[in-house]
Amino acid sequence: MTGKGKHFAAGLDIGTSNIVVAVLTEGESARPAGTGWCASLGMRKGIVVDGEGVARSIRRAVEMAEEAAGVKITTVWAGFSGYSINVLTRWADISIEHGCVITGDHVTRLMGRLHRVDVTQGRRVLQVIPGGFFVDGIPADDQGVGRAASTLGVEARILTVDSQLVDQLLESVQLAGLRVAGIRVNPLVVAPEILRTVERELGTALVDLGGGTTAIAVFNRGALVDMAVIPVGGEHITSDVAIGVRTTLEAAEEVKRELGLLPGEKDDYVELPDTAGRHSRPVPVTRVQQIITSRVQEILDLVKQTINRLKPGLSLPAGAVLTGGGARLKGLPDLAARMWNLPVRPVALEEGDPGRPDCLAAWGLARSVAGKPAGQENRGLAVAAGGSPSGAKSVLDFLSHLRRKYPH
16 A cells, blocks of 8 residues: 555554554554544444444544545555454474475465364464474474474464454455455454563463453463453443433443542532433432442453463463553552452553544554565465465455355
């Protein structure tokens, strides 16, 4: 994608609450050249329920980013919450011809075997993440390229996803008039952006609290151990407030942001409109915070159960890292630390407009390819999309090829 004589990369975050687009200039990945966002229409708990509504939201976010960056966006690298994701641990190895050294072709052939593993009907391989390479059975710090050996092996995490979910996401992007160069899981896009090396090595849980879903990814020894997505998020807190005090969703969201979990005075009141948005009346602050706290505790307890399930036999010395739009709630890190019995590091999000959505995932998607030479963007995301690293076809083309070749 080009504009103003330069090459650009665009990341598209398809969230339950917001659609976010970030445009980065090739080789200048520190800050975006432009961003755009729009409230999600047609998404519920990370799933497309109205493809045309999602497409309209994507189009609006893209137009905003185009105007800010001064470019025409035709191709995007898409990310989603990771809902329905499943992580498999698999081993593969190949023999190296006698007298030969390991080459890049050997590595490509080895990784190709992992992309062809058998998965449950209705699911497909979305991404293969190498956990560690082994040269003649001995762990290698790199891929072993250039070393003489008889075997090259790898232990990898294979991410599989519901085929229908991915197809619906890709079709919505196509309806918006865009081409998809690759698709990734947002938590794994965000992880390199915010996790420190020591956290990934010692053991940490990344908790991405979004609008309709919360993703939990556990890392140890520098690699992904496991991850899961639960269908609860910040929108559920807002909905509970709106129902509990009989006000509008807009007013509930605003008062949720204002009060959070911080203690207030017992005799304090807040003015809130009725469900029609017409007449205001005083509501006790303690009543609102009771509702917020109850739902937050429920979500944090579900996250704790998920973390414990994902890390059997592992401790997490580096604790948990809390991010996502829902993590902006005042007082949330302290409550999470107490409930999880872990140190919790909140990640500061972009300052400015309080209504601005979290742009980390969209930035990360664009940044992952913005520094690559022109024409190499697809190659950079081909493995993530589960296709061959040719860069010649879009993900939709590749999936169509798979459906024709393997109709079951």
